[in-house]
Amino acid sequence: MASRLSELFVDAVKNNCQGEVAILFSGGLDSSAIATVAKQFTTPLLITAGVEGSQDLEAARKIASELALPHKEVVLSEEEIVKVYKKCYKIRNGDLLKVELMVPVFSCCREAARAGKWGILTGSGAEELFIGYNRYFRHKGKKLEKLLEKEIQNLPLGDCEAQDLVAKNFGMRAAYPFLYPPFVREVLAMPLKERLGTLNDKKPLLRKIAAELGVPKDAIERKKKAMQYGSGVHKLLLRNIRAIEEELAAKEELKRRKWENR
Structure with missing residues (x-):
């Protein structure tokens, strides 16, 4: 079955x-699988955004070298993260957890657009398909199956919508290989039992597929870390979020008053 999936x-x-x-690249399992296959057909630009010394930058640097693919590192300062967060909020507002996910995506899309790329490939859908989130392990059997199907169906209105909007902001298109219908x-x-791993060994089926595809071993074995954490963005935003939210709220209030006084 893994061969057919490959x-x-x-x-x-x-x-x-x-x-x-371009490929939104963390050096982890999902993005490395995309990059390994993509190099058979083109020379994709791998782009990684993160704080200096972050796990994503270090892992991506190593795997990109193994794949012998061009790699652009976007090193984000605290000031830049705050600035990009505000821009992302204008594109698609929401709470910290929703908007912060867009910060690395925004930074990578901007770099891809500068490099003249028409689109950026991302690993969205892999966690839902291959049962990668910790919270999934609180459910079993039919209940888990229904939850997974629902979350996959909702992706176009969640993470994918956010990435679509960010890419469109730069005149690009986001693409999701893991969500290819077949x-x-x-x-x-x-x-379900053939897809389900354990809390300490998640996504075993995808790892098997990746091994068949020739994905570097370090990428296959790397433990998943959400993009906002692996990039270091979350930690710096937490230090600034109160001031950011106060500023955004003040701007919204000013807009409201101007509208009322028309």
């Missing part, structure tokens, strides 16, 4: 590698 994943990536593309159908048709 074939479908190659199709998924190939379909999005027409012309100049691939999704094949994964969901498998018995």
Whole structure:
């Protein structure tokens, strides 16, 4: 079954590698799988955004070198993170957890646009398909299956919508190989027990697929860390979030008053 999924994943990536593309790259399992396949069809630009010394930058640097692909590092200062957060809030407002996810995406899309890329490939959907989030392990059987199906269906209104809006802001398109319909159908048709790992060994099926595809071993074995944490963005935003929210609230109030006084 893994071999069939590997074939479908190659199709998924190939379909999005027409012309100049970039990959939102952390050096982890999901983005490394995309990069490993993409290099068969094009020379993608790998882009990583993060604070100096962050886990994502260090891991991405190593895996990009192993893949022998061009790699752009976007090193974010505290001032830049705050500035980008405010821009992301204008694109799609929400609470800290929703908006902070957009900060590395915004920074990478901006760099991709500067490099003349038409689109950026991301790993969205991998956690839902291959049961990668810790919270999934609080559920079992049919309840877990229903939760996973619901979250996959909701991705176009969640993470994917946010990435779509950010990419569009730079005149680009975001693409999601893990959400290629034939691939999704094949994964969901498998018995849950064949997809489910443990809290200490998540996404075993995807790791098997990655091994078949020739993904570097360090990327296959790297433990998942959410983008806002692996990039170091979350920690710096926490230090500034109160001031940011007060400023944004004041601007909203000013807009409201201007509207009322028209």
